[in-house]
Amino acid sequence: MTDHIKRAGLHIDEGLAAFVEGEALPGTGIDADRFWSGLADLIAVAMPRNAELLMVRKNLQRQINDWHKANGPVAADPRGYEAFLQEIGYLEPEPEDFTIETEGLDPEITKICGPQLVVPVSNARYALNAANARWGSLYDAFYGTDVIPRDGVLAPGHVYNPQRGARVFEKVAAFLDAAFPLEDGSHAGATSYAVAPFEGRERFTVISRNVKTTLKDCGQFVAHHGEGDKAHILLWHNGLHVELCVDTVHPIGRSHPAGLADVLIESAITTIQDCEDSVAAVDAADKVGVYRNWLGLMKGTLEDTFVKDGHRVHRALSHDRGYTDKHGRHLVLKGRSLQLVRNVGHLMTTDMVRDRHGKPVGEGLIDAAVTALCALHDRPTRRNSRTGAIYVVKPKMHGPQEVALACEIFARVEHFLGLPEHTIKIGIMDEERRTSANLKACIKAASKRVFFINTGFLDRTGDEIHTAMRAGPVMRKDAIKKERWIKAYEDRNSTIGLKCGMSGRAQIGKGMWAAPDNMAEMLATKIGHPRAGANTAWVPSPTAATLHALHYHEVDVFAAQKARSKEAVPPLADLFSMPVLEPRSLSRDEIVREVENNAQGILGYVVRWVQQGIGCSKVPDIGNTALMEDRATLRISSQHIANWLLHGVVTQDEVEEVFRRMAKMVDSQNMGDPLYQKMDGNFDHSVAFKAALRLVFEGASQPSGYTEPILHEMRARAKAG
Secondary structure (H helix, E strand, O other): OOOEEEEOOEEEEHHHHHHHHHHHOOOOOOOHHHHHHHHHHHHHHHHHHHHHHHHHHHHHHHHHHHHHHHHOOHHHOHHHHHHHHHHHOOOOOOOOOOOOOOOOOOHHHHOOOOOEEEEEOOOHHHHHHHHHHHEEEHHHHHHOOOOOOOOHHHOOOOOOOHHHHHHHHHHHHHHHHHHOOEOOOOHHHEEEEEEEEEOOEEEEEEEEOOEEEOEOOHHHEEEEEEEOOEEEEEEEEOOEEEEEEEEOOOOOHHHOOOOEEEEEEEOOOEEEEEOOOOOOOOOHHHHHHHHHHHHHHHHOOOEEEEEEOOEEEEEEOOOOEEEEEOOOOEEEEOOOOEEEEEOOOOOOEEEEEEOOOOOEEEHHHHHHHHHHHHHHHHOOOOOOOOOOOEEEEEOOOOOHHHHHHHHHHHHHHHHHHOOOOOOEEEEEEEOOHHHHHOHHHHHHHOOOOEEEEEEOHHHHHHHHHHHOOOOOOOOOHHHHOOOHHHHHHHHHHHHHHHHOOOOOOOEEEEOOOOOOOOHHHHHHHOOHHHHOOOOEEEEOOHHHHHHHHHHHHHOOHHHHHHHHOOOOOOOHHHHOOOOOOOOOOOOHHHHHHHHHHHHHHHHHHHHHHHHHOOOOEEEEOOOOOEEEEOHHHHHHHHHHHHHHHHOOOOOHHHHHHHHHHHHHHHHHHOOOOOOOOOOOOOOOOOHHHHHHHHHHHOHHHOHHHOOHHHHHHHHHHHHHO
């Protein structure tokens, strides 16, 4: 227990109170009494409703468990199952057709289609990198990844490889030819890029294969700064900007026929600064660190200094970018992505604030109040949101009543912070099956606030397994990905969103690319997201954002949305169609390999979460491929083993034996980490190993299969030493 002080009848952790009163409130015009009184009133009204809705979740799950015990899997009686869900209130009446009414949104939400980064805001370096990822080097993205083969004469090496550089020039020229074709010739033959006066205005000119030419569409030239041998030329296509950086004395520019030293791509249009699945914040000290970084982003003051490759690096937020347009007027473009913040869901409570009766308070309520308070610092300057909006992504909501609760919470926060109505916008994470099945009603419940819906395959799969836990043993994870319920889920999300009028008014998003080192594969496959009508899709790094941005040059998302809006919404029968594993369809070796794969992934993630408080990182899988892991991936793996244990596919002794073997592998994969504590030989005392076992052995009984309760408890135990 930390020391608490009293404010407005609440018991507030001293560290949180000091942050709010000493750092977040000054400059807002709001005094401490007003803030704490407003929070106390919010807690008094919202906590009982929150508790009531969590009990609804529990009761619905109990009734679904009973149905499966009596009837078997959904496939045994699909119509009966759907009728049953309606009877118990899991399926709610679908509203009449409507169009969302959200106003005051930034163009990054309504007009510009492009990648979205998700980053733990607890890590200042990562938060800064993501915020600054609005612009990325296409040269670096090609040169530094496997988009260009890394073997033979094209190997990167320790010094610049001119042959690899030449291949970069070829790929960049091909992109420019596709997005910015010339009237005559090709960018591959360019020997000069320049801006010169033409009929009273500036004109972009290119010399290609000794022929002076320009763009087929002269409207694509927007602006420039500098001139001659050192010029920056701004182009525009599909709503995104591209900057040609001409510098004939630059080491790279000297080697390019036209002196093109780099091509900058408008990349991460929006960034979710995450307080939830990618962070490990279990107490007030952790949460204050999260809030302080978010405050720094909103003030524009966040900085970090770190050592990289033996060099001390200082990082701060990028400035906006200035140009002279073709008419001679000054033009400013944002230098940073639009920052959104993801709060936690409705489940967890926190000891950092206790109510009048000394009970822990919902963490989501504190997140709503404090992150909005921090965002007030952006409103006078409009560094982040030009409209003054506050964008909150809200995860793990089960159905329209929980969406309505989130909206009520935001309304009350607006009231005591003195904000205009509907300033706080809501992003609905469509990652729980009850939300997927009632998506139209969920959007309706937030029709004046919604700015975003997103399909989250990872948490959605975890919830699918947990909801149907008693239906029978689930299929292997790779097989689940190929089932028609996944396609129905993705298609329903897009088509319902479009039929609710989201095109040009809000974001429809798709999920994460989880293999940050496999960029060639991402470039080949992730184009499916914009083709499906998604304004945005998640990427794991600034480099991935730059590469994924190329897809939005290739695809006109609004045209794709127009075509998709005519499609029928897939039926609920498809959404509920996940089959169970056929008896004896897997050999013993296949079962063991699946458990090994799950166990290794669980241990690799949990050991960092519990031991070091790392909520999201690249974790080597069983084949040593680095994958981005967070609590959503953990939820799938732990629920999968819990399901197989429940249905006797494996025994508890077999699972524990696999975990012990996989612990040795995870230990070896972390040998280079001086802070790492081995699990092998220390199973009776390793808090991380015990946490991993609890996640699977207690998985069937965890609320909605979430991993947070056990992780938080075990991390707190590890911090206590």
